[in-house]
Amino acid sequence: MNALSNPSASLKTGKGRIAFLGPVGTFSEEAALHYIKGQETRGDSFGAAGERLEPFPSIPAVALAVASGIAEEGVVPIENSLEGSVTYTLDILIQEDRLSIRRELVLPIEHCLLVKPDTRASDIQTVYSHPQALGQCRDFLERCFPKAQLVASLSTVAAVEDMKQSPTPAAAISPRRAAELHSVEILAQGIQDNPSNATRFVILASSDHPLTGRDKTSLCFSFAEDKPGLLYNVMGEFARRNINLAKVESRPTKRSLGQYIFLIDCEGHREDAIVKEAIEAVRGQTSMLKIFGSYPRWREPTTS
Amino acid sequence: MNALSNPSASLKTGKGRIAFLGPVGTFSEEAALHYIKGQETRGDSFGAAGERLEPFPSIPAVALAVASGIAEEGVVPIENSLEGSVTYTLDILIQEDRLSIRRELVLPIEHCLLVKPDTRASDIQTVYSHPQALGQCRDFLERCFPKAQLVASLSTVAAVEDMKQSPTPAAAISPRRAAELHSVEILAQGIQDNPSNATRFVILASSDHPLTGRDKTSLCFSFAEDKPGLLYNVMGEFARRNINLAKVESRPTKRSLGQYIFLIDCEGHREDAIVKEAIEAVRGQTSMLKIFGSYPRWREPTTS
Numbered sequence: 203m204n205a206l207s208n209p210s211a212s213l214k215t216g217k218g219r220i221a222f223l224g225p226v227g228t229f230s231e232e233a234a235l236h237y238i239k240g241q242e243t244r245g246d247s248f249g250a251a252g253e254r255l256e257p258f259p260s261i262p263a264v265a266l267a268v269a270s271g272i273a274e275e276g277v278v279p280i281e282n283s284l285e286g287s288v289t290y291t292l293d294i295l296i297q298e299d300r301l302s303i304r305r306e307l308v309l310p311i312e313h314c315l316l317v318k319p320d321t322r323a324s325d326i327q328t329v330y331s332h333p334q335a336l337g338q339c340r341d342f343l344e345r346c347f348p349k350a351q352l353v354a355s356l357s358t359v360a361a362v363e364d365m366k367q368s369p370t371p372a373a374a375i376s377p378r379r380a381a382e383l384h385s386v387e388i389l390a391q392g393i394q395d396n397p398s399n400a401t402r403f404v405i406l407a408s409s410d411h412p413l414t415g416r417d418k419t420s421l422c423f424s425f426a427e428d429k430p431g432l433l434y435n436v437m438g439e440f441a442r443r444n445i446n447l448a449k450v451e452s453r454p455t456k457r458s459l460g461q462y463i464f465l466i467d468c469e470g471h472r473e474d475a476i477v478k479e480a481i482e483a484v485r486g487q488t489s490m491l492k493i494f495g496s497y498p499r500w501r502e503p504t505t506s
Numbered sequence: 507m508n509a510l511s512n513p514s515a516s517l518k519t520g521k522g523r524i525a526f527l528g529p530v531g532t533f534s535e536e537a538a539l540h541y542i543k544g545q546e547t548r549g550d551s552f553g554a555a556g557e558r559l560e561p562f563p564s565i566p567a568v569a570l571a572v573a574s575g576i577a578e579e580g581v582v583p584i585e586n587s588l589e590g591s592v593t594y595t596l597d598i599l600i601q602e603d604r605l606s607i608r609r610e611l612v613l614p615i616e617h618c619l620l621v622k623p624d625t626r627a628s629d630i631q632t633v634y635s636h637p638q639a640l641g642q643c644r645d646f647l648e649r650c651f652p653k654a655q656l657v658a659s660l661s662t663v664a665a666v667e668d669m670k671q672s673p674t675p676a677a678a679i680s681p682r683r684a685a686e687l688h689s690v691e692i693l694a695q696g697i698q699d700n701p702s703n704a705t706r707f708v709i710l711a712s713s714d715h716p717l718t719g720r721d722k723t724s725l726c727f728s729f730a731e732d733k734p735g736l737l738y739n740v741m742g743e744f745a746r747r748n749i750n751l752a753k754v755e756s757r758p759t760k761r762s763l764g765q766y767i768f769l770i771d772c773e774g775h776r777e778d779a780i781v782k783e784a785i786e787a788v789r790g791q792t793s794m795l796k797i798f799g800s801y802p803r804w805r806e807p808t809t810s
Contacts, residue, residue, distance in 0.1 A: 260644070283758050286593040333636060333660055340564070354658040356637055433754065434738070434745035441738035449766075450737065452753050454587050462753075 221264045221273035224257025227359040227380040233403040234277040261290040269300040276406040303495035304407040311399040315390040330361040331375035341395040410495030417471035419496040424463045426489035439483040471496040525568045525577035528561025531663040531684040537707040538581040565594040573604040580710040606714040607799035615703040619694040634665040635679035645699040714799030721775035723800040730793035743787040775800040
């Protein structure tokens with residue numbers, strides 16, 4: 203039965219529902235679970251994680267789910283310490299007017315080597331994973347499995363399915379959570395070549411976060427012309443008010459190479475008087491300015 | 507016979523040899539071929555392309571081939587208009603002291619749909635490619651092949667092999683050049699969702715390029731402490747000398763999140779008096795400064 207055959211169907215409320223970049227078992231789901239745990243700690247949870255989380259097949263699909271009301275919030279990666287910015291997410295923030303950043307969270311990325319129960323390391327002939335994960339574990343694979351054949355999978359989660367169906371003894375490089383979901387064993391953990399592999403995720407929603415006193419604001423802007431000192435003058439508005447910039451990045455506009463949109467993360471909330479003043483001053487110097495949102499700065503949850 | 511069993515083996519000269527991110531058929535090879543064609547136009551070629559080009563399996567391997575003298579130059583991607591910076595390349599420039607940027611070149615990225623001869627579009631049941639290429643052609647695939655199964659390959663070139671060995675009628679998303687190399691047919695071209703998909707490549711070498719009068723300089727720097735206005739002051743050294751900044755980027759250092767290395771592309775050559783002066787002024791304000799090189803700014807080759 204589709205929507206047309208049921209004219210009385212009303213929009214189911216997306217309240218409390220969280221869209222994430224699927225499938226189930228990805229690092230984005232792990233980030234979403236972390237986020238829910240944080241809500242519970244703060245005492246503002248909406249129900250069980252299982253009922254609230256919904257996977258979507260791409261970053262634009264997560265964004266659209268939030269913009270259209272299917273979900274209240276969406277979890278997408280925005281920056282990885284090895285791969286750099288996730289430009290699909292930046293471009294959505296630039297283009298989509300119905301979305302704000304409500305929170306950020308940082309997740310360490312740990313790759314694990316998963317096998318079917320009772321598989322021995324010396325038996326492994328094939329290793330499956332997304333090419334990016336295979337690349338991030340290159341040293342480990344060359345040292346421990348120099349003769350194994352490396353085979354691409356569509357995602358680190360699909361790799362587990364590929365491994366289970368492999369005709370030869372095989373392993374998959376996947377997140378730890380994929381092992382729980384697929385009843386397979388973790389043969390090795392933390393196998394990424396660089397130990398400081400972390401991803402920053404943002405929570406997208408229809409509005410940003412109220413002032414907390416320990417905030418961060420993300421915005422973008424561009425200039426109608428390209429001449430020396432324009433970006434410098436903009437940064438001066440922050441510097442002379444003693445506002446620290448956590449991040450400065452330039453993205454080529456998709457219209458032509460050489461034209462740039464600048465993205466800045468500054469400390470403070472857009473409702474803070476001096477931040478507000480700086481942003482207004484910047485607005486006067488740019489041809490386009492958009493605030494992605496103000497939100498609490500990420501702080502590692504304390505275990506005490 | 508390995509090197510040890512032949513003690514008289516001498517280092518073969520890498521002169522004129524160009525390492526690229528392989529395998530044969532990739533966009534990096536296409537960029538290297540473009541580069542050689544440019545050399546021929548300028549009258550400083552060293553021999554046939556076939557004898558000079560050598561594929562290496564990763565970006566660090568290309569860099570090491572150049573740093574160690576196996577090749578004179580190496581071609582690696584540094585920035586894509588959709589995906590952003592290639593952080594592996596940036597990190598090598600930051601860490602490896604024996605490499606400079608000698609040239610840049612920009613290549614439009616065109617994905618093609620390759621099939622075995624006489625395959626009809628309506629027969630295709632499977633589409634192979636690197637997950638990134640599958641992602642960049644998502645709209646095309648959803649519209650034209652909504653029922654096809656998408657299967658990951660290790661690279662857009664490996665996809666052609668996978669397609670040829672497919673048990674069901676299949677297609678591969680690959681660069682145009684892969685079709686020439688594998689005697690397969692191009693069923694569709696320019697199938698990427700965003701038409702302005704372009705990659706900037708750099709030519710790595712032991713030294714950068716002499717002054718041409720239409721140059722660009724890439725450098726990086728960092729600060730010992732994190733306080734407001736440091737980056738602003740550095741940018742002021744360029745702004746007050748009327749030197750345009752083509753790109754500003756911050757990369758987390760791999761030691762900890764929150765510590766940044768800044769990368770800047772400025773107009774002009776490090777031998778230009780005002781650029782030299784600006785860089786020396788910046789050196790005094792930073793805890794680390796490294797010049798990646800000065801090189802001619804990319805200009806679309808004229809066909810007239």
